Amino acid sequence: MTVKDTKFDELLDFPCQQTFKVMGLAHEELTIKIVEVLQQIAPGDFAPKTKPSAKGNYMSVSISVTVTSKEHMELVYNELGQIDIVRVVL
Numbered sequence: 001m002t003v004k005d006t007k008f009d010e011l012l013d014f015p016c017q018q019t020f021k022v023m024g025l026a027h028e029e030l031t032i033k034i035v036e037v038l039q040q041i042a043p044g045d046f047a048p049k050t051k052p053s054a055k056g057n058y059m060s061v062s063i064s065v066t067v068t069s070k071e072h073m074e075l076v077y078n079e080l081g082q083i084d085i086v087r088v089v090l
Contacts, residue, residue, distance in 0.1 A: 008070040008073050008074070012067075012073075014067065014068055014069050014070070014072075015066055015067065015068045015069075016066070016067060017064050017065070017066055017067075018064070018065055018066075018067050018073060018076075019062055019063065019064045019065075020062070020063055020064075020065060020076065020077075020080065020089060020090070021060055021061070021062050021089070021090040022034055022060065022061045022062075022063065022080055022083075022086055022088070022089050022090075023058055023059070023060045023061075023086070023087050023088040023089075023090075024058065024059060024061070024083065024085045024086040024087050024088075025057070025058060025059070025085040025087070026052055026053065026056055026057055026058055026059040027059075027085050029085065030050075030059055030061060030083075030085055030086070031048050031050055031061050033083050033085070033086075034048065034061055034063060034080060034083065034086075035048065035063075037079050037080060037082075037083060038063070038065060038076070038080075040079075041072075041075055041076060041079055042065050042066060042067065042072065042076060044065065044066055046063055046064070046065075047063075047064070048061050048062065048063040049061070049062045049063070050062075058087070077089050
């Protein structure tokens with residue numbers, strides 16, 4: 001997953017808080033892996049909120065991140081999308 005030609009710089013004033021919604025397989029490691037990736041590229045205190053899907057096969061994790069630029073935001077999307085059990089990053 002690669003984010004290209006976004007308009008984040010036109011729509012947002014950086015730095016800012018952005019909530020990312022990450023959907024992946026319902027696995028106990030999902031939230032841990034998300035926080036590990038974020039600590040490397042956007043260190044902070046995270047308070048992820050998780051919600052299982054109706055059938056319990058998937059889980060969504062909403063997490064607020066401080067992003068400093070358009071490129072930083074794109075990096076967050078790309079890095080979260082690289083996690084093996086992640087399916088979608090919104």
